[in-house]
Amino acid sequence: MSQSDMPTPPWERPRKRPAPARVPLTRERIVDAAFVVLDRDGYERLSMRQVAAELGVVVSALYVHVNSKDELLELMYNTLFDDIELPEPDPGNWQEQVKDFARGGRRRLLAHRDMARVSMGHVPFTPELLPHVEKLFALFRAGGLPAPVIAIAGDLLSTYMEGFTMEESMWAERYRGMDAKSWETIRDEIQQYFSSLPQDRFPNLVSIAELMVDESNDYRFELGLDIIIRGLASYAEKPDHPGQPAEPGIEA
Amino acid sequence: MSQSDMPTPPWERPRKRPAPARVPLTRERIVDAAFVVLDRDGYERLSMRQVAAELGVVVSALYVHVNSKDELLELMYNTLFDDIELPEPDPGNWQEQVKDFARGGRRRLLAHRDMARVSMGHVPFTPELLPHVEKLFALFRAGGLPAPVIAIAGDLLSTYMEGFTMEESMWAERYRGMDAKSWETIRDEIQQYFSSLPQDRFPNLVSIAELMVDESNDYRFELGLDIIIRGLASYAEKPDHPGQPAEPGIEA
DNA sequence: TTCTATCATTGAACGGTGTTCAGCCACAAG
């Protein structure tokens, strides 16, 4: 550290390996540094230059290991699927298994600041992500869902996960750095704003507003999940009662 | 046009009002120009400077009417709700009414290139948008949905709309400017890629893949919509059979 | 040990971006 700042004395022959000097740059170290920047500064300030600075390196060094910022963001997106262990499909428990998948997804998205924004606009169709999609589809299959329903169920689930988390973190971002007390104040102000709307023109908004502020995000996420799962389950071909595979366009 | 390029002859006294010279800048004209740029160049190239150029004006002139690029994007987002006419709630037809709302939303999102990206990350809670939210909530209310379900149903529907359309236009963007023939080729390649996956490791992916390529986006969107509506309807308090308001966590 | 080839890393540059601000100039009010 401080040694390298000293001028080299003339009698000191340059050593073979002066030190482990620099840890070599790798894709993994770059992704790690990107997460440090993301967590500290947020998505808007996540730049190649900041990542390079975090690694104590000049920006162009990054481009040896990563082709573009887009590619770096994709690498960050891929980490969402690291260490996921989807369970063996259990036909009697597929609904809870699917829910657990979604809960885990939300947890991972919330683990890094603005991660939902990184995730948005990526599709898990890269080769290393396909096994996970396959296992999710297996859960749906175990539930007896017909093929066309499975083909859309993944999108439905992941857009909900990402969209909900996105909204969630947008609010978190807007009031970042507030202590619990001023957040209480804000919450009251929001609630009061909705309550102050003319009751005759916005009856539903007014009556719903307190729910949207009072209920925890966990509860709301869980409820949305239930709605989706119920909708999916309504298409299940019961092993006991086959037929009625329920074409779209036919009302329940 | 060409006259203004000519040097002014010395005998020509400067006229009081040489012409209606410039149409004055307004928020509306700026938003219109922004859409021209968006449709022509896409989201990535939508910059304040490009919008200014489109109006034949220097970039800093925009900031007299618009506080930031973010505000301009919000103005663009708000146009999604222009001229929407939500119908009077019909309890017997609420499901179709809600679907129509979603279909209209998708149509509007697809009407401008990359509009889904603009929309993403905005929440319809500005004062001018609240009436539309109110009317949507009224449809849910007419369907007999309990308050907590209504409070999440809007999010569910809009994240699906935006997420689906987003994915849809990402594919469109990737193969922009291709004629129908080469698109057929691409489609075959995608299908062949999925079919070439090892059948023993990806049985579901392989069997679903052809659906995801064959079925039209319209069909898939409609199916996802059906799933959501069915899930919502399962929470409806039937006027005939009250009770069982269906708390989340209770399986259907 | 010395030379050499390779490749990660540097530093500078290019052409963009959002945003600010002192000044200018046309127009409307007094």
Next chain:
DNA sequence: CTTGTGGCTGAACACCGTTCAATGATAGAA
């Protein structure tokens, strides 16, 4: 005719993603 006022200009600031010639250190060959 004078005086504001306010929309517009042009220049500047501090960033951004990306490229590329030159450099430096390392590993292998001689």
